Amino acid sequence: MKEKQLVFSKWIEGNGPEAETVISSRVRIARNIREIPFPYLASDAQTRRVQEKVAKAAASQKDAFRQFSFKPMENLGALEKELLVEKHLISPYLARESQHGALLLRRDEAVSIMINEEDHLRIQVILPGLQLEEALQEAERYDDLMEAELDYAFDESYGYLTCCPTNVGTGLRASVMLHLPALIMTGQANRLFGALSQVGLAVRGLYGEGTEIIGNLVQISNQITLGQSEEEIVRNLLGVTRQVIEQEQAARQALLNENRARIADRAWRSLGQLKYAQLMSSQEAMQLLSDVRLGYDLGLLKGVDRKLLNKMLVVISPACLQILAGKELGPEERDMERPERLKKLMEQYKESV
């Protein structure tokens, strides 16, 4: 596989609104088919039937799904699946544990429909920058297309029925991936995170539930799915996100005013390490990338752009490194491969400018 195709996804383009703070916006909706048990309780034959039904639903609407490819998990290699996880297109559960799990992936990798995850269907849209409403609209469009062919499990009072009670109702989880170096550096982040949980929002690290915050990347998502409409949920998250952006920008300005030389120095040093280091862990790389991103956003540093930084964020992850190397690599070998790949990306970028 060519590097270009590999390190590509709509969100990686890094060109949406508020891209200085918002890496990506994501919406996913959970749906189930009536009369078939949820995947974890369904038989082998039943999950297979779900896969067939969804594939057929897409195939029977050729125009709408022309840009999609159908990927059953059993046909993919372990690394290929992990790369999809690293690009946030599928969940670790779908990659590793699902029974007859499959993916419908749009060519631009903005839309991914997971089959036989915790629910029969998980329709997901990821766009670069702050585009929650756009992502919701797109997700609903595919939801309507699927509904035209599938008999959804829906209850008049409970709404869309899902395997986990925390998703019942709209089945909607909306989230934004934010880069908050200034709020974290100045120690304001914890207070903010506490306040967010009080308004029904959850804060997580880069890879979702149960992951810690690395590289100053923070995911904020709604918790409540019942009793609010889809538009309300998205509007709430949008409003809060705008406030967080404002605070982060204010904190960045304060840093710039008080510590301009220090921030610039750190950004340039980090860029130097990314260019010349010989050994690098992924955690270290993420911190360095955060420093460089902040420097770039504050206009203190040149020679990179957001797309390159996003690509670098993906290329440092384990599966991507191994696919590029064309062989399996242990943790130490990956720490050697990582700077090599970063160097190559930066050289390619220099040539393209």
Place this chain on the structure above:
Amino acid sequence: MICQECGQETATVHITKIVNGRKSELHLCRRCAQAHDELDFSFEPQFSLHNLLGSLLGESMRGSREALRRSKVQCPSCALTFAQFSQIGRLGCSGCFQAFDEQLTPLLRRIHGSSRHTGKVPRRSQGAIRFARELEKLREDLKLAVQKEEFEKAAELRDRIKAMEKEMKEGEQR
């Protein structure tokens, strides 16, 4: 505040230790804090959401006779019992929502602050739901008309109900 260890980075980890009544403070940057052996920075959650939900359900009525009765309730479609649901925190199929209705409503209210969906409705059932609501209303009107001895109106309502029921049956067969 600058890190006490490296003297360069901003300190983001603040530790207050009290040993035998003596208090000491430590202010470290992220990297130095991670290098510190005595600090364990694994914040892996010890329990999953599903376990948590399970105990949320179980705890409220543990031990009562009512709890025992409820734990034996079983979903007729997928055979999941309420006791199993309480343990794993996940429902088995769409039928479970009806089978466990009595216990689910308070649980959902606790999770979401509401137990009533106000969002999107599938296009297909949109029509069906409206149809069912309309039919229900006509039947009530008919009852009222009979009570009030408005027989002409009642006859008219009866005809409309019959027509709708017929339409519904044909729809099902299709």
